[in-house]
Ligand SMILES: CSC[C@H]1O[C@H](OP(=O)(O)O)[C@H](O)[C@@H]1O
């Protein structure tokens with residue numbers, strides 16, 4: 001099977017990477033169903049990367065409908081060790097303005113209807129998730145953003161991403177509540193992805209692209225999809241530059257990541273006693289530990 005060490009998941013507004021060369025489109029099937037779309041393998045400068053449009057290339061999947069497990073498993077099948085997620089977010093802080101970029105280091109889970117683990121069916125594992133983002137990958141991403149000096153874009157290193165269920169945006173009461181928790185941005189997708197990436201021992205970091213002030217700001221209209229897309233289109237060119245620069249830096253010096261051994265002390269079940277069918281299903285994740 002084709003391989004790529006670096007994966008990219010593009011969110012709302014980022015449905016393709018324009019700079020990819022020598023493209024190969026692969027339809028993958030996984031024990032968890034099909035991913036959101038075909039994975040696009042292509043070369044960015046000298047480096048082979050795997051790109052997936054999170055909601056499908058025509059944006060046909062709701063956040064609650066996303067096949068998170070299939071998406072992450074597909075990346076694992078391709079040999080991805082570093083996964084960069086690009087996502088549209090609303091801002092929960094005055095100083096985090098639309099068109100700014102945030103590299104969050106924490107998440108709060110407000111989802112209600114997501115499957116966020118590969119485990120179960122006779123194999124129990126509890127990954128550590130106190131630091132849900134790969135520190136090294138997030139650092140490279142932030143350095144890449146800073147190095148580009150993008151006009152009108154302020155970089156915010158660190159911050160908390162609230163992951164809500166959606167698809168409706170928040171009420172004002174919810175938005176104020178999240179502000180009282182000192183959260184930085186809000187979206188609907190990245191937390192399940194980060195958990196599953198960690199279980200799959202893939203280093204994960206988020207490029208959060210601010211599109212709106214959600215609905216809490218007294219001087220800005222409440223978020224609408226129109227607002228999000230208009231700003232994301234303005235963001236998309238910048239996001240592609242950032243991803244390209246991140247891939248360039250990462251491929252020159254891929255860092256060690258704690259994520260790469262996340263399952264080492266996480267599996268409680270004696271694997272020699274575990275159901276064969278589950279071991280078969282999770283072979284890609286468990287093979288190091290069998
Ligand atoms: C189109 S606005 C809401 C939508 O945008 C974000 O998606 P993604 O994280 O894939 O960029 C947000 O999470 C919602 O799914």
Ligand SMILES: Nc1ncnc2[nH]cnc12
Pocket residue numbers: 088089090091164169170186187188211212213214215223228
């Ligand atoms: N305000 C917001 N809430 C949730 N997801 C978003 N994606 C972009 N803006 C958002």
